[in-house]
Amino acid sequence: MTNKVALITGVTGQDGSYLAEFLLEKGYEVHGIKRRASSFNTERIDHIYQDLHEDNPKFFLHYGDLTDTSNLTRILKEVQPDEVYNLGAQSHVAVSFEAPEYTADVDAIGTLRLLEAIRFLGLEKKTRFYQASTSELYGEVQEIPQKETTPFHPRSPYAVAKMYAYWIVVNYRESYGMYACNGILFNHESPRRGETFVTRKITRALANISQGLEKCLYLGNMDALRDWGHAKDYVRMQWMMLQQEVADDFVIATGKQISVRDFVRLSAKELGVELEFTGEGLNEVAMVAAITGDNAKALNVGDVIVRVDPRYFRPAEVETLLGDPSKAKALLGWQPEITVEQMCAEMVQNDLSKAKQHALLKAHGFNNSMSVE
Ligand code: NDP
Numbered sequence: 001m002t003n004k005v006a007l008i009t010g011v012t013g014q015d016g017s018y019l020a021e022f023l024l025e026k027g028y029e030v031h032g033i034k035r036r037a038s039s040f041n042t043e044r045i046d047h048i049y050q051d052l053h054e055d056n057p058k059f060f061l062h063y064g065d066l067t068d069t070s071n072l073t074r075i076l077k078e079v080q081p082d083e084v085y086n087l088g089a090q091s092h093v094a095v096s097f098e099a100p101e102y103t104a105d106v107d108a109i110g111t112l113r114l115l116e117a118i119r120f121l122g123l124e125k126k127t128r129f130y131q132a133s134t135s136e137l138y139g140e141v142q143e144i145p146q147k148e149t150t151p152f153h154p155r156s157p158y159a160v161a162k163m164y165a166y167w168i169v170v171n172y173r174e175s176y177g178m179y180a181c182n183g184i185l186f187n188h189e190s191p192r193r194g195e196t197f198v199t200r201k202i203t204r205a206l207a208n209i210s211q212g213l214e215k216c217l218y219l220g221n222m223d224a225l226r227d228w229g230h231a232k233d234y235v236r237m238q239w240m241m242l243q244q245e246v247a248d249d250f251v252i253a254t255g256k257q258i259s260v261r262d263f264v265r266l267s268a269k270e271l272g273v274e275l276e277f278t279g280e281g282l283n284e285v286a287m288v289a290a291i292t293g294d295n296a297k298a299l300n301v302g303d304v305i306v307r308v309d310p311r312y313f314r315p316a317e318v319e320t321l322l323g324d325p326s327k328a329k330a331l332l333g334w335q336p337e338i339t340v341e342q343m344c345a346e347m348v349q350n351d352l353s354k355a356k357q358h359a360l361l362k363a364h365g366f367n368n369s370m371s372v373e
């Protein structure tokens with residue numbers, strides 16, 4: 001057990017919630033920054049919430065925002081963390097084309113704000129810093145597979161902002177001797193993945209369709225290839241990176257890739273549905289070819305349940321990503337433990353159980369909507 005103190009930005013997100021759990025289990029005192037919102041936004045961490053009136057609480061939440069320098073400085077001064085994990089971000093690539101300036105403010109300058117606050121407070125020799133860098137930096141890939149030395153070519157405002165963050169972390173390490181690391185993480189998912197990222201969109205929609213709650217899933221580029229791992233494996237690595245003697249940057253990936261189309265296929269299979277893909281480009285559809293289990297009660301052979309909608313194509317696409325995690329394996333002994341098939345099954349089962357609950361409520365006349373009288 002440790003008595004270290006950690007501060008996590010983005011604690012309410014997918015990775016933040018798993019990392020907070022992981023650090024609490026290791027005995028850390030964990031502080032997280034959450035944003036003020038008009039409705040509850042702590043669903044992913046409610047199960048680890050601790051009533052501050054109880055003895056010896058270890059988990060604390062602070063209101064804050066990566067766009068607010070004085071707020072970040074005050075929190076850092078109060079918390080005096082041994083480790084900062086900067087996971088907070090406007091993390092949606094497609095949304096970054098709609099809100100490029102905000103994305104740059106949060107993802108690029110937000111990182112600078114934190115580093116500067118650490119320096120300003122004289123914490124640069126005490127506080128270790130983890131930056132959530134991304135495989136999106138590779139964008140238009142220059143080499144397959146991608147490793148730490150592969151040149152960057154970002155393809156979205158999100159990726160360009162993250163590129164600034166990457167280099168400012170390297171710069172603060174080189175300029176001020178700060179212990180600051182970039183984890184260049186490839187896509188990682190889980191049942192806690194945000195509902196508009198493609199994997200969760202697929203598992204959630206297919207589960208709903210299997211229960212008759214939705215009719216059709218609309219997707220963009222199904223040819224895109226990604227190296228998908230499980231968030232639990234990846235947050236473990238975030239911590240490992242900060243426990244080394246010398247700060248360094250690491251690619252974290254599984255070394256395997258599949259297409260969005262294959263992820264659709266895998267998800268359907270987990271529901272007991274075989275799909276046949278026909279047509280090309282915008283006319284491509286996926287049709288139920290066979291039903292092998294008893295989960296897809298609402299479906300019939302011949303139903304078209306996936307179509308293409310051009311709204312989900314991006315102005316510039318990242319077609320293929322495949323990571324080479326050899327450095328992390330050799331220097332840190334890290335190895336992913338969960339395969340994409342296991343992860344997909346876990347996500348589908350989680351969404352299926354939610355869909356079944358909704359279907360049951362609906363069948364008994366309850367309205368699931370959140371309307372407030
Ligand atoms: P999520 O989108 O699930 O979580 C993002 C978190 O950042 C949320 O807690 C969100 O708060 C918070 N946030 C957003 N804007 C601000 C802001 N202005 N100030 C403070 N906090 C903010 O992302 P993930 O957990 O999936 O990813 C974690 C980090 O890792 C991100 O930086 C992402 O870019 C990066 N990354 C993710 C990968 C992945 O595949 N998951 C791969 C590589 C990098 P709220 O809940 O209020 O929205």
Ligand code: GDR
Binds near residue numbers: 221314
């Ligand atoms: P990505 O993840 O852009 O890789 O960024 P996302 O799941 O959004 O897209 C993956 C690929 O699927 C294609 N796609 C669709 N994507 C979405 N969201 N919705 C669709 O309907 C759809 N149809 C096809 C996309 O075009 C893309 O090629 C994620 C985020 O977590 C980033 O924060 C992180 O840095 C990177 O992973 C690594």
